[in-house]
Amino acid sequence: MNDIKKAASIIQNGGLVAFPTETVYGLGADACSQSACLKIFEAKGRPSNNPLIVHVASLQDAKNIVQFNDNAEKLASLWPGPLTLVLPKKDNAELAQCVTAGLNTVAIRIPADSVALSLIKASGRPIAAPSANKSGTLSSTNYEHVKKNFGDEIFILTSNSQSAYGLESTIIDLTSSVPTILRFGFITPCTLEKLLGKKVEIASKLSEIKAPGMLLKHYSPKTKLRLKAESLRSSEVGLNFGNSQLNVVGSMNLSLSADTIEAAANLFDYLHVLDEFCLKNNIDSIAVADIPNIGIGLAINDRLARAAE
Structure with a gap:
């Protein structure tokens, strides 16, 4: 078999x-x-x-x-793919x-x-x-x-x-007249709005839980994360992006070319590696470089923010 x-x-x-x-x-x-x-x-x-x-x-x-409904018919053109519809x-x-x-x-x-x-x-x-x-x-x-x-x-x-x-699917709620993104993912708000021909809303962190990925604390390593870091503090290792300089033994770079697609694919794998490195070497936290909060960067920053809660 x-x-x-x-x-x-x-x-x-x-x-x-x-x-x-x-x-x-x-x-x-x-x-x-x-x-x-x-x-x-x-x-x-x-x-x-x-x-x-x-x-x-x-x-x-x-x-x-x-x-x-009509909105679902339009967005189903993205299937098969990393998009979840709530209906x-x-x-x-x-x-x-x-x-x-x-x-x-x-x-x-x-x-x-x-x-x-x-x-x-x-x-x-x-x-x-x-x-x-x-x-x-x-x-x-x-x-x-x-x-x-x-x-x-x-x-x-x-x-x-x-x-x-490397990131969970985008989730969009289509149960009301205003489509609402419940979780950011690889399919960006811009792509969804082009297909729908209308603006989409973004769910508040306090919204009713209607889909996975909406809990405030989620996707977390055992090691503490410090976001938007510009330099390393003592007992930290860096998770870099592009030309950021959070460099010490064990540091990694999500994308040397500052490509958010590459960064998304590497995000969880690199966090697994860094978490193990920190636990093994008694390092207190992972300093994460700033990542542009546009396009796929929205999803990357969403995961990091929930991981750091």
Whole structure:
């Protein structure tokens, strides 16, 4: 039995599988099984009020679960891809209650990663999946990160490389007349506004939790982060961007060329590396260089701000 068939069998029988996507690794279960999806919350230590994203393999599969509107039709042109739509749940959708955290809305997307799509198709189930890490900790963008979180507790589908984008999907709420971004990601507000032909709003940090990634404290290493650093203090290591000079033994640079796409892809992996380095060498904090808060930089800074809370 190959790995996809084995993973699909685990999903069909109520188990958990960690699998790669183009964003980050996901920890998946049959989205229609309450007992299976509760295992996600237990394995991650995830708060029960934090909904899960449902991953499907086709537009029709999505339309069987949620009620589409004109805005959703426009943005679905970005699927498969790193975009999650929050839409009203259809009355006949057989989703586990814990997937939506009791809400009447569903966060849903079609992933672009070939392994993820193969798993969804082989299992014949919509798959509910948050990031494959313990709740509140750094997201996993490769096999080793997942292994560090769960050991042999979870079956892990492998990939030949890091996650392509390295950041969780953009999430946009389309349940009202004003589309609202709930979580920044690789798909930028500018891209969304061009497709929609209208302005989008940004959810407040105090907004109702309708999708993953909205908790104030999230994506955190064990080591403290200090943001917008211009120089190093004692007992710090640097996470640089472009020509910033936070240089000491162990420091890393998200992108020497100041490319936010490259920086996003490297963010969680480099934070994993620096966190381990700091813990091993009794270093107090990671000083993070300033990153422009435009385009994909919005998503990078969102993750860093929540990690530093």
